[in-house]
Amino acid sequence: MFESDASTVAQQANTGALPPASEVSALVREAHSRYASHSEGKVADYIPILARAQAEHFGISLIEATGATYSVGDWQQSFSIQSISKAFVFALVCDAIGHEAVHRRIGVNNTGLPFNSVIAVELNRGSPMNPMVNAGAIATTALIPGDSPSAQWDYIHNGLSRFAGRELRVDELVYESEISTNQRNRSIAELLDSYERLPVDPLDAVDVYTRQCALAVTSQDLAMMGATLADGGVHPISGERIVSAEVARDTLTVLASCGLYERSGEWLFEIGLPAKSGVSGGIVAIAPGKGAIGAYSPPLDPAGNSVRGQRACAYLSRALGLNLFASNAQQQAR
Ligand code: GLU
Numbered sequence: 001m002f003e004s005d006a007s008t009v010a011q012q013a014n015t016g017a018l019p020p021a022s023e024v025s026a027l028v029r030e031a032h033s034r035y036a037s038h039s040e041g042k043v044a045d046y047i048p049i050l051a052r053a054q055a056e057h058f059g060i061s062l063i064e065a066t067g068a069t070y071s072v073g074d075w076q077q078s079f080s081i082q083s084i085s086k087a088f089v090f091a092l093v094c095d096a097i098g099h100e101a102v103h104r105r106i107g108v109n110n111t112g113l114p115f116n117s118v119i120a121v122e123l124n125r126g127s128p129m130n131p132m133v134n135a136g137a138i139a140t141t142a143l144i145p146g147d148s149p150s151a152q153w154d155y156i157h158n159g160l161s162r163f164a165g166r167e168l169r170v171d172e173l174v175y176e177s178e179i180s181t182n183q184r185n186r187s188i189a190e191l192l193d194s195y196e197r198l199p200v201d202p203l204d205a206v207d208v209y210t211r212q213c214a215l216a217v218t219s220q221d222l223a224m225m226g227a228t229l230a231d232g233g234v235h236p237i238s239g240e241r242i243v244s245a246e247v248a249r250d251t252l253t254v255l256a257s258c259g260l261y262e263r264s265g266e267w268l269f270e271i272g273l274p275a276k277s278g279v280s281g282g283i284v285a286i287a288p289g290k291g292a293i294g295a296y297s298p299p300l301d302p303a304g305n306s307v308r309g310q311r312a313c314a315y316l317s318r319a320l321g322l323n324l325f326a327s328n329a330q331q332q333a334r
Pocket of ligand 1: 082083084185278279
């Protein structure tokens with residue numbers, strides 16, 4: 001889907017700071033105007049309330065590790081964070097229990113199967129495989145410190161709000177819509193429990209997980225949360241350390257291999273950045289040391305990734321020379 005972007009030629013591979021503000025600002029505006037009229041993709045409806053999203057909404061934000069912020073379009077439009085919460089809850093769990101334990105208890109390999117696959121759990125004898133699919137995310141949420149579901153929820157709510165730099169609130173309508181229709185996630189949790197993979201009651205884990213997915217964010221919140229990971233775990237505006245540099249690194253590594261569902265390999269091949277998307281149409285792409293792009297546009301590709309969001313990130317990654325694997329100008333150009 002990125003072939004039509006072939007005219008976007010990066011000036012150089014960027015190994016340091018981003019270009020001057022006027023240039024970044026013009027590119028963010030260009031990313032918006034290029035794709036605002038694209039109409040491919042389908043708004044998610046398996047969680048009933050998500051079907052009410054407006055397909056034309058399109059917001060883009062870019063926040064540098066220095067805190068410089070650029071936003072365009074519907075960047076103030078709030079939407080539920082959905083799967084993108086998985087990245088930040090994983091970071092909180094890594095910080096709490098450490099690299100070895102998350103590797104052993106959750107895993108870091110892509111399943112190659114849809115995000116809500118039950119068969120992936122069976123095929124891997126109960127291993128949740130990675131924290132970015134629902135099985136792994138529910139197992140990760142279950143490992144959050146706290147001696148009750150409400151203590152675990154407080155830990156997540158506080159942690160994700162610290163990443164964003166403001167108190168996030170739950171969209172109760174989204175929570176209600178999902179909790180009353182999420183038989184599949186309940187089945188996944190029961191299956192994990194049958195393999196003794198959950199340290200808590202499976203339905204409690206699903207409830208906390210569903211609540212974390214219903215946190216309302218904007219594209220600017222996503223960019224800020226991503227920029228905190230880009231900045232080695234330090235919030236770019238407040239200077240507060242949210243997670244260690246090692247945890248930020250480990251989180252980005254998992255996003256690189258598992259962040260865009262079963263299209264993660266294609267994404268990395270084309271864009272070269274760790275990223276995470278969610279079924280409400282959000283996406284965050286992170287350029288380590290430099291900053292992050294947050295985008296919102298509800299129509300999704302068949303894997304569940306925002307179509308305009310991917311295109312905007314692709315454009316900005318190329319125009320700003322963000323591909324992690326490029327070492328010279330030629331490699332960035334297409
Ligand atoms: N809450 C959603 C679910 O569990 C998140 C899915 C997603 O964004 O990938 O199905």
